[in-house]
Amino acid sequence: MKTLQVWEEIVGRLQKIVETANGTIVSVAGGQYFLPDFPKNLSANLLKFVGARVGILRSIDGYRMRVLTTYVSPAHTVHAAPKECFER
Numbered sequence: 340m341k342t343l344q345v346w347e348e349i350v351g352r353l354q355k356i357v358e359t360a361n362g363t364i365v366s367v368a369g370g371q372y373f374l375p376d377f378p379k380n381l382s383a384n385l386l387k388f389v390g391a392r393v394g395i396l397r398s399i400d401g402y403r404m405r406v407l408t409t410y411v412s413p414a415h416t417v418h419a420a421p422k423e424c425f426e427r
Contacts, residue, residue: 340364340371348396350407353389358382365395377402 343349351367363377365385374395381402385393392407 342373343397350394
């Protein structure tokens with residue numbers, strides 16, 4: 340598992356999110372990444388996009404997220420990124 344460093348970004352289809360005591364483990368197609376001090380509110384927003392292609396950037400003042408594709412859930416509802424998903 341790789342720890343995401345400042346100014347690194349992971350991009351891929353989001354598969355799983357696990358919160359730990361000091362960060363979050365994110366599984367994307369291609370690997371697992373540890374996100375130190377990942378905010379719980381961003382983790383909750385990110386859960387909405389399991390199955391979508393996302394990007395997570397670690398900057399010097401926090402994290403930035405983007406949804407690169409929308410997806411269709413098992414209930415056949417098309418999801419798009421809410422505005423709050425992109426805030427710190």
